[in-house]
Amino acid sequence: MADDGSSERTSAALLQSMALLATLSTAADVNQAMKERRAGHDPAAQETPGRARAGLQAACETLMEVLMQLLMGPVSHDAEAPPTHADAVRHFDCLMKLRRAERLTHAVHQRLLSLYPDVSEALVEEARVVEQQLTALRAEDADATVSFGAAIERAIGLVVWARHEVA
Template identity: 50%
Template sequence: MSESPSESPDSAAVLQSMTLLATLSTAATVRESVAKRRAGRDPSAQEPADRAAARLRNTGDALMDLLMEMALSRVPLEQRDEEPLPHAVRHFDLFMKMRRAERRTQAMHQHLLSLYPAVSEELVEAARRTHDAIEQFLGDAPTAEGPHLSDVLERGTSLVVWTRHEV
């Protein structure tokens, strides 16, 4: 099936692709978690400070990359009247990135707990609140009753910068 540039993609095929991507993303997360546990790493356990600090920096960098991607995707489009299918794809992409940001924020919180009391209690609490804000955004996304995307992005960015300053 060859499409000319002027033809739009089949909606069912796009939705099927999005479903497959969501399934693969979930499977990758589960595989990563199982591999960590088999390697003897319990994500809820305390880590040695040097390992926790290194993982915290890596996780913070990955989170900042995701936050910047989401912020840049908000740049206004030239054409304001977006078709339903491209709008759905953009929303799906945001949702998938926000899910990854939620997992990274949770990991940052765990690493900060391993470093406590060498890091401030306020920073540990900020990580927990950031995670909660992302979860609330994801849970309330269909109704738009929860925090606004810009607030979640700002909170996440602040967490990463604060962590870089303190660790």
């Protein structure tokens, strides 16, 4: 059976779709950051306790949603079989969610810093470590010493701890 080029067209369409999704995701992040800046909120600056608590609660809620999606997302497949387009899409989706979890964890860390010393130093440090682990996972760092499941579970623990300590 002769290849009519449909496989190449499918692959090209798949890559274009993923590139568009990544572009839209980045544009949404930039748009949100610009709105914050225009409203006079510098993400690197200390926030008032009330604003930091509200932002922390929102970030924790969204982070938990993303972490649950990541935890439920892995699908087993035959390691011997060649990768399919569906495998590529699942991998890309996982990388996008890991990047979002990183950004949310960074926001949690920043807001915890704004609340320090009203929150424990150990909690602030845990947020920093979790962010590093998520970054290593997304970068597929060969030196990463944490597994996917362990990193996600640790991030969930961070959210629970932050909710408990800030409540």
